[in-house]
Amino acid sequence: MGKKVSKYSIYEKIIKQIHFDNHGVMGDTQIALLLIERYQLGNSASLDSLRKYIGKVIDRTEIPKELKESCVDFNGGKENILIIGDLHEPFCRVGYLQFCKDVYNRFNCNKVIFIGDIIDNHYSSYHETNPNALGGMDELELSIHKIKMWYNAFPVADVIIGNHDRMIMRKAQTSSIPSAWIKQYKDVLNTPNWNFVESIVYNKVLYIHGEGGTARSKMKSELHSCVQGHLHTQAYCEHLVGSNFRIFGMQVGCGIDHSSYAMAYAKASKKPAIGCGVVLANGEMPINILMNL
Numbered sequence: 001m002g003k004k005v006s007k008y009s010i011y012e013k014i015i016k017q018i019h020f021d022n023h024g025v026m027g028d029t030q031i032a033l034l035l036i037e038r039y040q041l042g043n044s045a046s047l048d049s050l051r052k053y054i055g056k057v058i059d060r061t062e063i064p065k066e067l068k069e070s071c072v073d074f075n076g077g078k079e080n081i082l083i084i085g086d087l088h089e090p091f092c093r094v095g096y097l098q099f100c101k102d103v104y105n106r107f108n109c110n111k112v113i114f115i116g117d118i119i120d121n122h123y124s125s126y127h128e129t130n131p132n133a134l135g136g137m138d139e140l141e142l143s144i145h146k147i148k149m150w151y152n153a154f155p156v157a158d159v160i161i162g163n164h165d166r167m168i169m170r171k172a173q174t175s176s177i178p179s180a181w182i183k184q185y186k187d188v189l190n191t192p193n194w195n196f197v198e199s200i201v202y203n204k205v206l207y208i209h210g211e212g213g214t215a216r217s218k219m220k221s222e223l224h225s226c227v228q229g230h231l232h233t234q235a236y237c238e239h240l241v242g243s244n245f246r247i248f249g250m251q252v253g254c255g256i257d258h259s260s261y262a263m264a265y266a267k268a269s270k271k272p273a274i275g276c277g278v279v280l281a282n283g284e285m286p287i288n289i290l291m292n293l
Helices: 008-022 026-036 049-059 065-070 096-106 136-153 167-174 215-222 259-264
Strands: 081-084 111-114 157-160 193-197 199-204 205-208 225-228 236-239 244-251 275-280 285-290
Touching: 008 026, 008 049, 026 049, 026 065, 081 096, 081 167, 096 136, 096 275, 157 199, 157 205, 205 215, 215 225, 215 236, 236 285, 244 285
Parallel strands: 081 111, 111 157, 157 193, 205 225, 225 244
Antiparallel strands: 081 275, 199 205, 236 244, 275 285
């Protein structure tokens, strides 16, 4: 009895070519999504089975030494930071976690920053909430469950505190409850090695959530390179160059599920920019990466 041939075998040469073209740094999920989009495989392709086949092809495909050496060394002892956009768990888009993991590996990142709003706290919003939505404990427990997957992927990270993250603290303040009564974020979410901060600076680049405006306006007002999230429909990087300085403002994409009830307030808004960012080579090279949808 002959060996069973995979239905994806007709794409083997194409998979190898993509693998070569990207110097072996493109993940199997990204290649699978590229094939599905390029060849309109649609429902005929199971993402999981296609990923497994691509993984087998990659495992038996050797990247020539000279091709590996021609790839830009994004590390070289320098700090390469992955910036993960707003998650709003438990309402994060399916596939966004894998996308961020692939980007981390592709650019040889060695530091991770969540740019804020890792949880949504819809049940506690100051705006009208969905009457059919999850209750407070149910939403929190589901958020903790989903955050655990992010924590397993990135066990050490800085987390910028966003306006949705601090919702409970704001409610406590409204009720005149001293902050001493409130647990730390990492204790509630079971993320002991995550560092929760309002803002942080690495290599003269400021990382904030962004409630005060755009990355562009912050860069100009502070004359300081700035990376921020918060604005779900924007993803760009703008440079400002003077006679004695060069700075940038990067607005990173997000990872929200726009179809969820928690995002109903933005139904009439523009489509969100689903993506993340990297700042490479000790703050010298900012790049926005959008997710293939």
